[in-house]
Amino acid sequence: xxxxxxxxxxxxxxxxxxxxxxxxxxxxxxxxxxxxxxxxxxxxxxxxxxxxxxxxxxxxxxxxxxxxxxxxxxxxxxxxxxxxxxxxxxxxxxxxxxxxxxxxxxxxxxxxxxxxxxxxxxxxxxxxxxxxxxxxxxxxxxxxxxxxxxxxxxxxxxxxxxxxxxxxxxxxxxxxxxxxxxxxxxxxxxxxxxxxxxxxxxxxxxxxxxxxxxxxxxxxxxxxxxxxxxxxxxxxxxxxxxxxxxxxxxxxxxxxxxxxxxxxxxxxxxxxxxxxxxxxxxxxxxxxxxxxxxxxxxxxxxxxxxxxxxxxxxxxxxxxxxxxxxxxxxxxxxxxxxxxxxxxxxxx
Numbered sequence: 001x002x003x004x005x006x007x008x009x010x011x012x013x014x015x016x017x018x019x020x021x022x023x024x025x026x027x028x029x030x031x032x033x034x035x036x037x038x039x040x041x042x043x044x045x046x047x048x049x050x051x052x053x054x055x056x057x058x059x060x061x062x063x064x065x066x067x068x069x070x071x072x073x074x075x076x077x078x079x080x081x082x083x084x085x086x087x088x089x090x091x092x093x094x095x096x097x098x099x100x101x102x103x104x105x106x107x108x109x110x111x112x113x114x115x116x117x118x119x120x121x122x123x124x125x126x127x128x129x130x131x132x133x134x135x136x137x138x139x140x141x142x143x144x145x146x147x148x149x150x151x152x153x154x155x156x157x158x159x160x161x162x163x164x165x166x167x168x169x170x171x172x173x174x175x176x177x178x179x180x181x182x183x184x185x186x187x188x189x190x191x192x193x194x195x196x197x198x199x200x201x202x203x204x205x206x207x208x209x210x211x212x213x214x215x216x217x218x219x220x221x222x223x224x225x226x227x228x229x230x231x232x233x234x235x236x237x238x239x240x241x242x243x244x245x246x247x248x249x250x251x252x253x254x255x256x257x258x259x260x261x262x263x264x265x266x267x268x269x270x271x272x273x274x275x276x277x278x279x280x281x282x283x284x285x286x287x288x289x290x291x292x293x294x295x296x297x298x299x300x301x302x303x304x305x306x307x308x309x310x311x312x313x314x315x316x317x318x319x320x321x322x323x324x325x326x327x328x329x330x331x332x333x334x335x336x337x338x339x340x341x342x343x344x345x346x347x348x
Contacts, residue, residue: 001334003068005075006327007061009093010085010113011145012038012049014056015323016064018075019331026127026324028067029317032056035185042184043174050088057096064323072100077339079330082110083347084145090346098342109330110344116325117141118150118158121285121314123328133312134282138274140267140300142290143320144170144185147217149270151278152285155332161274162215169263170290172219176226176259180252181242191293193256199295201261202254203229207269215274217266226259264299271303283310291319 001021008015012034020027034052038044065071080097083090094110101108118139124130139150139158147170148163167175170187177186182193205225208218230236235247271284284304286297297313304311318324333339 001076001331003070003075004327004330004334005061005064005072005078006111006323006325006330007057007078007080007093007097008113008116008321008323008326009053009057009089010081010083010321011089012044012052013321014053014060015321015326016061017323017327018064018068018070019324019327021331021335024129026123026327028064029127029322029324030060030063030067031322032060033320039184042178044086046086046088049086050092053089053092057092061096072104075106077107077109077330077334079109079111079326079333081113081116081326082344083113085113087346087348094344094346098344102342107334107339108342108344109333109338110340110347111326111329111333112347113321114141114146114148115156115158116329117143117287118152118285119155119329120287120318120322120325121312123315123318123324125315127324129328130312133285134310136278136281137283137285137312138271138278138281139285139287140271141288142169142286143288144168144174146288147219147290149215149274151281156329156336156338161278162217162270164217164219165210166218166220167223169217169219169267170288172223172259172263173290175223176255179227179230179236179242180255181244181247182252187290187293190256190260191295193253194260194295197253197257199257199261201258203258205229205258205262207262207265213273213277215270215277217270219263219266222259222262226255230255260293260295264296267296268299268303271300272307275307275309281309283312285312285314287314287319289320292316
């Protein structure tokens with residue numbers, strides 16, 4: 001194997017990338033984000049997402065091939081996300097890849113989207129593989145759809161050790177941003193407002209309690225606490241929405257800052273529990289869309305320093321859904337001979 005084409009269409013990003021197994025590097029990375037299409041709805045609309053995938057998939061793949069200075073005939077295998085995600089979006093990428101594999105007699109590999117995120121932290125800023133990441137390590141992966149921890153023993157070898165009991169961290173950002181009138185997506189806006197007041201904890205929102213020494217996350221109660229605190233302050237009406245007169249910029253900043261500090265504390269606590277339970281783990285990696293947050297990166301880095309562990313955050317361009325992480329996972333699965341056949345289907 002030499003060139004692996006990775007295709008990612010699990011939700012609202014259309015991604016394609018080419019991984020050169022000889023150079024051990026991503027040599028092309030193309031991505032189309034649908035954020036502008038979904039902003040007016042305050043979240044991802046599955047029907048719109050799948051239609052956009054249909055419109056963009058061929059263009060994005062061609063863009064990646066052009067960047068890599070190769071043609072589809074030069075590709076040795078196709079790695080494509082087949083779950084979890086939005087069924088309609090997944091089908092676009094999967095059917096596209098299967099069509100190429102069948103027509104050109106190429107090998108195909110169905111890739112778990114979450115495995116892509118777990119191992120995205122092994123990619124450096126320039127797309128090359130970071131061979132200094134020590135195994136075993138603990139992976140914290142967080143986005144709008146999932147928040148979970150894995151103990152990673154090696155390439156493709158990992159076990160789930162904890163996850164959210166209800167909502168994901170990214171969903172908490174988006175929902176609170178909505179009640180603050182900040183629009184969608186909410187993560188970047190929340191961090192920007194929090195930075196303006198120095199990342200202080202003004203309102204001490206509840207850090208949801210979980211079973212002692214159990215690795216688990218919970219953000220549903222946090223979202224509710226923020227909502228009803230704003231209702232009590234007259235800044236939000238459950239029927240009419242944000243009260244612009246009462247929802248001052250100062251209050252927005254204080255709420256955003258308190259929320260971010262709270263989530264940072266929740267992450268840090270669970271990391272401490274994880275390393276206590278798995279002391280053999282040498283490092284913590286941080287992946288998923290939420291891993292773009294610089295405040296959370298800093299908090300987790302400080303936590304790891306105190307614990308004597310290495311902190312390895314995913315480069316920002318590989319945090320959100322992307323074809324590079326799928327191409328990379330496809331590369332080591334191809335090396336292990338773990339190919340799929342044309343009956344590979346969507347998994348949820």
